C-alpha cells in the first residue's frame with residue numbers, strides 16, 4: 001500500500017487531490033515529524049516540487065515521492081534569507097510549469113509564516129492554492145516544555161506576538177498595553193530583541209518576578225528550555241546559550257513547567273530515531 005492509500009485508510013476519506021499547477025501552503029509543525037497533520041502528510045506525499053525553508057526537518061522532506069524536486073528557500077550558515085519576492089517567483093514558476101507544488105513552512109503557514117502574502121500573490125496570479133494548517137511553535141512548542149497556552153484560573157487570553165521589530169523603527173506594537181492586559185505573552189522571533197522587549201514590559205509596570213521561559217528547537221532532539229522571571233530571562237537565555245528558533249513565554253502559565261517539563265510528560269518528539277534511518281542529517 002502506498003503512503004497516500006495508507007493515509008486515506010486512516011482518514012476514512014479520500015485525500016484532496018493536489019492537481020498539476022496548484023500550490024498548497026503546508027504547515028510542517030514545530031519540528032518533529034510526529035507533529036505533522038495527516039493532511040500535511042497527504043499533501044507532501046503528492047508533491048512534485050517541494051519549496052521549503054530551513055526550519056523543515058529532513059525526515060519530513062523525505063515523505064515526498066522519490067524524484068520530487070526540492071527547492072530550498074531559506075537561510076543557512078549565515079547567508080541572507082531568500083527574499084520573499086524570490087520565493088513567490090519560485091512558486092509561480094513551478095505552478096506555471098504545471099507541477100504539483102507544496103510550499104512547506106515551519107509551524108502554521110498563517111502564523112508569522114508569511115503564508116498570507118504567498119496565498120495572496122498566488123490568488124492574484126490566478127493560481128489555485130489551498131492552506132493546510134500546522135501546529136504552531138507558540139502553542140505546540142510551549143507544550144513540549146510543559147507550558148500550557150491557557151490554564152483555568154491563570155489566564156483568559158494569550159497574546160501571540162513577534163519580537164522581531166521590538167523597539168525598532170518598524171515597531172507598531174504597544175508593549176505597555178500588552179503589559180497592562182495582564183495576560184501571558186508568547187513571543188516568536190524574539191531572541192535578538194529580547195532585552196528590548198523585556199525592558200519595555202518592565203517599564204510598563206509588568207512585575208519583574210513575572211514567570212518567563214524560553215524554549216529553543218522545541219520538539220526536536222535538540223530541544224532546550226530555561227525557566228526564569230521577566231527580570232532574569234535575558235541572562236538565563238544567555239547563560240544557557242539558547243539560540244533561535246525559540247519561543248518565549250511570559251506570564252503565570254510558565255509556572256506549570258516546573259511540574260510538567262519532564263520526559264514523561266512530553267509529546268513523543270525527541271524519542272530515539274529508528275536504527276538505520278537514512279534520513280538523518282549528517
Ligand code: SAH
Nearest residue numbers: 107108113136137188189217218245246247
Ligand atoms: N509559522 C511558524 C512561525 C515562523 S516565524 C509557526 O507557526 O510556528 C519563526 C519563529 O517561530 C522562530 O523565530 C521561533 O520563534 C518560532 N519557532 C519555529 N520553530 C520553532 C521551534 N521548533 N522551537 C521554538 N521556536 C520555534
